[in-house]
Amino acid sequence: MERNAEDDFDPNALRFDEASQATRAPPDRDPPDAYRKALGLLVRREHSRRELRRKLDAKGADVTAAETALDTLAGQGYQDDTRFAEMLVRTRIGGGYGPQRIRAELGTHGIDDATVTALFDEAAPDWPELAIDALRRRYGARPAKDNAERVKRSHYLLRRGFDGDSIRAAVKHDFED
Known part of the structure; x- marks a missing residue:
């Protein structure tokens, strides 16, 4: 009869040995650089x-x-909140988000309201046009067929962070097409 590793298994060998634990080095807990x-x-x-x-x-x-x-x-110029905010504003505008959503996200990052306002003034986006573009990306070229569809599209733009004027302009434009 052949012997294998399972025959040599001793469950008592798995017991915790405090002496061997005391001589081991503690896990690496040095504070990170x-x-x-x-x-x-x-x-x-x-x-x-x-x-x-x-x-x-x-x-x-x-x-x-x-x-x-x-x-x-x-x-050293490696970290700059203004540069971070500029990048975030550019990417969120390009992603089809509205001013309220962008302002809220920048607020969670600790960017003050005056900086956000200055960045919006510098970027000077046409919010109603961006809302129309967001609707086109989401729903294509087909216009809303009824009031329920317009409400659905309005809620979509609201979740994206657009203000009421931009939403009304986008839905009206969509309805006129």
């Missing part, structure tokens, strides 16, 4: 200061080390 971690995140894409701080906290970085790292990165 906050500067290196933040720079690694910024290499991938722009981040707001608040977003970087949240991610560093989640990685276990010391609060003072994280603040120092963020100050250093901002001083």
